[in-house]
Amino acid sequence: MTAHLIPAYLTHRNMRKSKQALIRTLLRATRSMVQGGLSETSRRCGNPTCRCAQDPAFRHGPHLYLTYREEGASRSLYVPSEEASIARAAHQAWATFWETGCAIAALNREALRQRWQHTVSAPQGRRRPRRD
Numbered sequence: 001m002t003a004h005l006i007p008a009y010l011t012h013r014n015m016r017k018s019k020q021a022l023i024r025t026l027l028r029a030t031r032s033m034v035q036g037g038l039s040e041t042s043r044r045c046g047n048p049t050c051r052c053a054q055d056p057a058f059r060h061g062p063h064l065y066l067t068y069r070e071e072g073a074s075r076s077l078y079v080p081s082e083e084a085s086i087a088r089a090a091h092q093a094w095a096t097f098w099e100t101g102c103a104i105a106a107l108n109r110e111a112l113r114q115r116w117q118h119t120v121s122a123p124q125g126r127r128r129p130r131r132d
Contacts (some may be wrong), residue, residue, distance in 0.1 A: 019107050026100045033093035036068030039076075077118075106107070 021023045023086040042061030051058035064079040066087055 019104060022100050022104050022107070026097060029097035029100065031091045031093070032090050033097045034066065034068075034087070035094050036066045036077075036089035038079075038087060038091050039065050039067055040067065062094070088090070 034101055040062035041062070042059040043049070045060055047053065064081070064084050064087060065076040066079055067074065067076045069075070
């Protein structure tokens with residue numbers, strides 16, 4: 001569920017149920033999520049006699065990498081081919097975590113909007129100072 005799918009107006013009870021369901025989804029995602037992107041690359045090996053040196057169609061790969069930022073620098077982690085499905089699932093879990101977090105934030109924002117609309121009266125015009 002993404003934030004843009006949440007109705008503009010929800011009753012407090014429905015919002016609480018929706019939020020609880022989203023929190024369960026969020027917790028499931030945290031079991032395997034990994035923040036970062038996935039990229040595939042094909043490369044030349046550097047051996048001048050290898051076919052990849054003359055013909056790009058024979059480059060080695062594709063090789064999968066998990067890319068992320070750490071301490072302001074871009075990093076990448078090689079994903080062995082037998083672990084690709086795990087990396088893809090971890091990446092999808094991060095996307096679910098992000099979308100679910102945004103949906104919870106939207107519910108919280110809507111709850112605040114409803115609360116503030118009901119408790120705050122319209123601003124009054126400027127008053128003149130009293131003369132005693």
